Amino acid sequence: MSFFPFIRWFWAQTLIASIFLVSLSACSSRTPPAEQRYAPAGDLLDIVKDFQRLAKEDTYRFPIPKDITGVNIMKATLVRLDDYERKNRGQFTDIVQYNRALALERLREYEQAAELYRKVAEGDGRLGREAAKNAEILDNFLRIFERTIPGDDPFKYIAGLDEKVAAWNGLIQKHQGTPYEFLARVEEERIDRAKVAFVEANRARLKEGDQLVLVGYSQLITKHRSSKNIQRYLLDFGDFYVRLAKDYASQYDPEGLAFDFKIFDQFVKSALKLYSEVAQQDGVVEKLEAQGKIEATRGFLEKLTRLNR
Structure with a gap:
């Protein structure tokens, strides 16, 4: 190979190598470091997107989902929304409040959730109508909680629990196929379990108390076989x-x-x-x-x- 062709070949190879290194550097810059990939989401869209995907899970049949860090997604979302709101005062308030209410209701904090839904409904945002509907549903939930049960007689107490079970069952039928069906089933199940616990604790005072407990457990297991x-x-x-x-x-x-x-x-x-x-x-x-x-x-x-x- 003569001298000048060699020079041309050398510079050509050098140019190719330079282009390769620049491309490699660009690819590396597009891959975030590991610690950055797992940093808490600061963008509202990221927070809401992950939350909305998991918020529709059936919490009667399955435990509340966990996020990538292994934390209850509802609790984690509340923390992230609070953090976002502190850093972005007055931005997307209706979206923040609506999703906060959604997380609270999934955690069975119905009173707080209903209050937030009403605040969203009072605004002129697109979520107002949906928030008003959700607030009305939760008000029906709260009315069942507010029902008093007589505690002076064990049979009247059990009858009061049965009335609450019937009320929850009515909401289950009304909201069939929606997340509110799942929440109503959770509440109905809690009453059913409380009834068995009450009979078990008072079995010595009740006629054939042991048999009543056995029947209660059998009914609980049969009715809630699909429960988590x-x-x-x-x-x-x-x-x-x-x-x-x-x-x-x-x-x-x-x-x-x-x-x-x-x-x-x-x-x-x-x-x-x-x-x-x-x-x-x-x-x-x-x-x-x-x-x-x-x-x-x-x-x-x-x-x-x-x-x-």
């Missing part, structure tokens, strides 16, 4: 059977003739069946707890079996 809390209800039901077994063992000496092992064994086996149902479920946090209860109950059964021989 079903595993907890199964464990609680099993715990009650264990309590019955322990009560029986306390009432009748396991080493004496009055102790009927078949009755005791029936209580224990019923508990083990419920615990086992939870222990066989993969991906539930109650699985490990159920396994521990199974071992403890088997140990209790073994001890009483030896004493009764």
Whole structure:
């Protein structure tokens, strides 16, 4: 190769290398550093976009979703909206208040949510009509909460709870297919669980109280089989059977003739069946707890079996 062609070749290669390095630098500049990618969203669109996507989840069947940091999305959104509002005073107030109300209602803070919805409805923004409708729905929720229940008589108390359940069921039917159906189901479920807890706490005062508790748990589990809390209800039901077994063992000496092992064994086996149902479920946090209860109950059964021989 002669000298001048070599010079031309050398500069051509140098130019190509320079272009490659510039392109590589440009590509690198478009990729944000890792810590920047996971920084808290400061733009309102980013906050609302992620929140709206997760806010429609069925909170009766599933727990409230988590954001990328593992925090409750409703609580995280409230913090981010507060931060945005501090940094951007007076900007997009109706959007901020509407989404804050939405997060609050999903957290069952209905009174605060309704108040914010009314503020949005009083403005002239596009969200006013929707906010007014949501406020009216939450007012119906609050009316059920405001109903007083007589506490002087256990049967009147249970009847009062039943009336609230019927009221929530009416809202479930009215808002079928909307997030308010899910919220109403959550409230209905809480009343159903409270009713069983009340009967269980007062079973000694009620005629055939133990049987009423068993019926209550059976109805709770049948009705709310789709609930996110079903595993907890199964464990609680099993715990009650264990309590019955322990009560029986306390009432009748396991080493004496009055102790009927078949009755005791029936209580224990019923508990083990419920615990086992939870222990066989993969991906539930109650699985490990159920396994521990199974071992403890088997140990209790073994001890009483030896004493009764």
